[in-house]
Amino acid sequence: MERKVITIYHGPQHPGITGNMSVELDLMGETITRARTHVGYLHRGFEKLIERRTIIQAFTIVCRICVPEPDPNEANFALAVERLAGIEVSERASYIRVMVLEMARLGAQLLWMAGQSGSVGLGTVGQWSIYDRDLILDLFEQLTGGRVYHMYIYPGGVRRELPDGFLERLSALLDYLQKRLDAYDRLFFDNASFQKRAIGVGVVRGEEVLRRGFSGQVLRGCGFARDLRRDNPYLLYDQLEFDIPTQSAGDVYARALVRRAEMRESIRILRQVIAQMPEEGAIMQKLPKHRKFTLPKEDTYVAVESARGEFGYYMAGDGSEMIRRMQVKGPSLIHAFSLLEPLLVGEELSNVALIMNSLGICPPEIER
């Protein structure tokens, strides 16, 4: 019987694709013989728009660069502007920033769990984890006025003081989530259905992975304890205690286990923040007026560890109130092209969504 190669497009309209992206697949039966990533379905030209805007105008755009995880963008933007403009941030504002980033990390991991469980048909997990993420979003709404896009971390500090009783409510939510993580172990991570689908699939291994620019759970899932919060610390992470979980198998399941442990570490960090945050102190430095807020003709690079890996901003000023160049470097560009394309070859069609989710690919961040 003649064996025929057929080509199909997995996405952009597909429940198993992480956002607006498409993977062109050549199939021999169910087996993938070639994969090509296509992006551009969500190109909004943000980097171009930012070049024509003042700092506060650009600030309203950056959080939209990555929908599931906007806060690392705000942090990067603020850190880069502060470094170029020579602005120091108060200790209290730094603690609040760490709190926001860890809440965002927890929310992003819960959202990831919904996507990953959906890709193996465990729909209940997603219903639970989206509900739990919503509880985090409720707190974000109290703090910032926004649920998904917060526009809260601004150069100089943060934009609003904590509402009354906020830390108590956050503490109560952490108690609740801690118990829920045990339930997620039973429902999802220790579930034989998920284990059978995830173990031995999408394996990334070897020393070479460090040279190829991968980050996040891809590195930690194959044994490399790399995390910018400890390796190249920013804000107050060097004053907080937390572990960097690793696994050695390098497969989809290993990356899931890393995420599972990271959620517990985020709760641990948040508890320290609640205990250590100074009760008083400025949350925002005095800044130049809107049109006089200029950046010198210099450049810099800042990066934070997002829930999916290294998230960096290159920023250059030119002496004017506009940002001359801001270029985003998220983990997705390399993961979606240099990693996903070869990784899919030889895999079954049914594993595409599973592997994509495990790599933490967020298309909006690729094309900006």
Added chain:
Amino acid sequence: MMSYLEEHYELIHKTPRLFALHVTREQLLDTLHQITTHTSFDTLSQLTCTDWIEEERFELGYMLTNALRSHNLMLKCSIARDKVTMPSLALLFAQAEVMERELHEMFGIGFEGNETLYDFALEGWCDIPPMRREFDTLAYVNAHYDFREGREDNLDVKEEIKKRKAAAKSAKETPSGA
């Protein structure tokens, strides 16, 4: 790691963990080879481009990081805007392929040796590469898109505020029921 760099290059210390050095187009490959051989900066993590149109040059930034991810080194290379080709780094770093592909599309820079310089995020684009400073986003939008009906009154925010203020003033001056 740093002693080798300081001995052989004019290193710019931007922060305790971020360094930069300038290279020419001709020096780029050799410098990269030397640095990746003699230091632990062996990973390309980002490729940036800034358009300094008033100086008629692009500035490319090759961001290297070490295996511990603790330090970053940026190799900066200026090239004339009208002579926009660079040697590809795809043979040195697999991830350079897609980074170069993006810059090719957005700035029109050619990368000799990269066989994948086809469409990246823009399909069938035939205008000026859009990240070049001379590309006018507003003019492009006006030339290619129509404004949706019903949104005309919101086009000029300042005018709209003036109109609303005038309407409020007029409503205040006019007695109710008149």
